[in-house]
Amino acid sequence: MNKSTSNNAISFESVRYAWGKQDSPFLVINDLQIAPGEKLFLYGASGSGKSTLLNLMAGVLLPRAGSIHLLGADITRLSNRQRDQFRAQHMGIIFQQFNLIPYLNCADNLRMRIEFLPRDQQQDAIAQIPVLLERLGIAHVAQQQAHQLSVGQQQRVALARALLGSPRIIIADEPTSALDAGLREEFMSLLFELLDEKTGLVFVSHDQQLRSRFDRALDMQAFRADSIAAANTSEVQV
Amino acid sequence: MMRMRLAGKSLLNRRGTVLLTILSLTIGILLVLGINHLRTQVKESFNNTLSGTDLIVGARGGALNLLLYSVFHMGSSTHSIRWQTYEELTKHSQVKWAIPLAMGDSHKGHRVVATTPDFFTHYAYGKKQQLNFAAGKSFAGKYDVVIGAAVARKLNYQLGDKIVLAHGIAEVSLAKHNDSPFVISGVLAPTGTPVDNSLYISLAGMAAIHEDWQSGVKIPAPKKESPQTEQKKDAHEHEHNHDHDHDDEAHHEHADDHSTEEEHDEHHHDHHAHDQSLSAIFVGLHNRATTFAVQQQINQYTGEPLQAVIPGLALTELWQLVGSVETAFNLIAWLVVIAGLLGMTTSLLAGLSQRQREFAILRSLGAGPWYLFVLVILEVLLICSSAIVFAIALLTLLLWSLQPWLLSEWGIQLALNFMTSQQGYYLLVILLSGVVLSLVPAFNACRRALGDGLVVKY
Structure with a gap:
């Protein structure tokens, strides 16, 4: 393990991922380093393997080979339970839509996150709830059922939830794709406003207009086993 | 605590199927409690028909x-x-x-x-x-x-x-x-x-x-x-x-x-x-x-x-004759309970695929498979215990309203209090069977949690 690996927020080394029982890898990530506090824009069309990459980062899926370090810890060596705890403690995840449990109210959706935080962090996180609701302008809908909220409100509640407990890594999977232009701008502004410089962000989107806000942009194609092979072939030809 | 709330709200969210499940379980439990109570009471009044005569x-x-x-x-x-x-x-x-x-x-x-x-x-x-x-x-x-x-x-x-x-x-x-x-x-x-x-x-x-x-x-x-x-x-x-x-x-x-x-x-x-x-x-x-x-x-x-x-011996002998009918009734009641429990398991199992998104959200928040496992068991406990509560309430109501008629028409004096230690034991058996059966959907939820990613494909 080199020095940069242990310091980085996310580090993928020689990672191979294949679906189910298939032999040939689907994703090949030889070296992906995301520095602490770095805001990374990951773009690619649907089916490009974004979801798989996010599942690998979140420790929900395990690679066939290679190591994935999150905040210095090799999560491929952790037990299932430890990985779940790690995710609860250090990662905030926002999906494209349907982020909330529909039959719980907005406040309970936030409390669900606290349920999985370590006990000593729970009190602080509870204190954060009203602050976050206020900053995101959703304090007035706190007692409403999630399914009664507008999509824009739902995404803001999801953002608030991701930020609870001050995780060091935020993973956002096309969080704005369900929003119209105005709401999208609003959401992006809030996101960058609320993220401090210590918190890393991996933002997946196919909307290239958003990339200007980020420190760095990466094409998903770079990690696709088939496109790597194609690139190698073309290099040989040249 | 939050998990209990989640289980409860989740059931409320699916109240249509859940209520039907509870209803079918309630009927079964009602039958078991009712038949057992009736049997005990009839036997008692039967054995009490004659005393003091040698x-x-x-x-x-x-x-x-x-x-x-x-x-x-x-x-x-x-x-x-x-x-x-x-x-x-x-x-x-x-x-x-x-x-x-x-x-x-x-x-x-x-x-x-x-x-x-x-x-x-x-x-x-x-x-x-x-x-x-x-x-x-x-x-x-x-x-x-x-x-x-x-x-x-x-x-x-x-x-x-x-x-x-x-x-x-x-x-x-x-x-x-x-x-x-x-x-x-x-x-x-x-x-x-x-x-x-x-x-x-x-x-x-x-x-x-x-x-x-x-x-x-x-x-x-x-x-x-x-x-x-x-x-x-x-x-x-x-x-x-x-x-x-x-x-x-x-x-x-x-x-x-x-x-x-x-x-x-x-x-x-x-x-x-x-x-x-x-x-x-x-x-x-x-x-x-x-x-x-x-x-x-x-x-x-x-x-x-x-x-x-000797009246006592003859009464016992006669009761044994009546006993086979009693066994048949009991059997039917328990079969209804088993059908109810199986129905519950089926509906929970079928519901899992619709709850994939729910589970994915929980997984993203850090819920492990064990959390989902216990969640399903909790839901079963809630379903079974509400069925038990409903059955007890319904039977009390039934006894209370039928008591005068039973006494006048059949000469059966039914006590209102039907909860005996044996009945409690039956309820415990029902609850435990529910939990045992719910291991199937619970394991299923567990397995899905490990296999499915966070992003649900529609």
Whole structure:
């Protein structure tokens, strides 16, 4: 393990991922380093393997080979339970839509996150709830059922939830794709406003207009086993 | 705490299927609790029908048959016993008391039992509870009748009412003795035993009903209306009304009469019941330890073929006969519970695929497979315990509303409190079976959690 690996927020080394029982890898990530506090824009069309990459980062899926370090810890060596705890403690995840449990109210959706935080962090996180609701302008809908909220409100509640407990890594999977232009701008502004410089962000989107806000942009194609092979072939030809 | 809330809200969210699941479980649990309660109560009241009587003596035949007709007033004796046997029995050194019973008549579907006033002193039910008069007193005269509580209530009879007793035991008897009206001298307090549904008359009264009947055929009027017999009858009644404590002595006198008169005056009926044949005799002993010995002696009685049964043993034997029906009912109730539990498992299992998104969200927040596993089990516990609560509430309501009807129609006194330790044990078994069955959807949720990623494909 080199020095940069242990310091980085996310580090993928020689990672191979294949679906189910298939032999040939689907994703090949030889070296992906995301520095602490770095805001990374990951773009690619649907089916490009974004979801798989996010599942690998979140420790929900395990690679066939290679190591994935999150905040210095090799999560491929952790037990299932430890990985779940790690995710609860250090990662905030926002999906494209349907982020909330529909039959719980907005406040309970936030409390669900606290349920999985370590006990000593729970009190602080509870204190954060009203602050976050206020900053995101959703304090007035706190007692409403999630399914009664507008999509824009739902995404803001999801953002608030991701930020609870001050995780060091935020993973956002096309969080704005369900929003119209105005709401999208609003959401992006809030996101960058609320993220401090210590918190890393991996933002997946196919909307290239958003990339200007980020420190760095990466094409998903770079990690696709088939496109790597194609690139190698073309290099040989040249 | 949050998980409990989540489980509850999740169930509420799926209330359509969940309510149906709870309903089917409720019905099953209701059946189990209800049938078990009914069984316990019926058995109790059944075993409480007769107490304090050490032996029931009847003509030789089935022990159950004897028990049925003498105690439950069901069916009839195939053979009768002679009065003489009764008299000999009373002379036995171990016999404390003996009550003769003669049956075979009815009044509007209720059995009429001819006996002696001793019946009201010695007959006991439950925990040696004696019969009490709600109104009036024991029969004194030949045409006095004491009625059970249910008879009084159903037919709306009161003290002093005149009623007509019929020969035979059919509900609608064609042969009615319109000429022998009986007067209600006493109404018994409710007992929850067949006594409530019976009428009691003196043996002389029964003889009077039959006095103009031979083999069920009415004998032409002129013979019975002879002035001589009429006179005698009046005299007799007078004697009874005069002092009914004197009754026993009167019996004795007539018994003596009877033995001499018997041969040459078989048709002379109004001289009391002493030539009357009996259906059964209830016997109380001085010392219960001698029960088996006395039973043995009675069974070997040479005068006529007799049998003596010990009520407790016979009741147990009879209950075992009823027991198979009870087992069948129980089986059905448990099958309904099992169907309900299987239905619950099925609906939970089917619901899992619809809850994939829900689980993905929880997984993204850090929920492990174990969390989802326990969540499913919690839901099952909530479903089962609400079904149990509903079943208990419903059964309480049912018992409360059906109690009066059951007592009046069936003579079954049902207690409202049906929760016994056995019932609690049943509920625990149901709850645990629910949990065991829910392991299937719980494991399934677990497996999905590990296999599915965070991003749900639609």
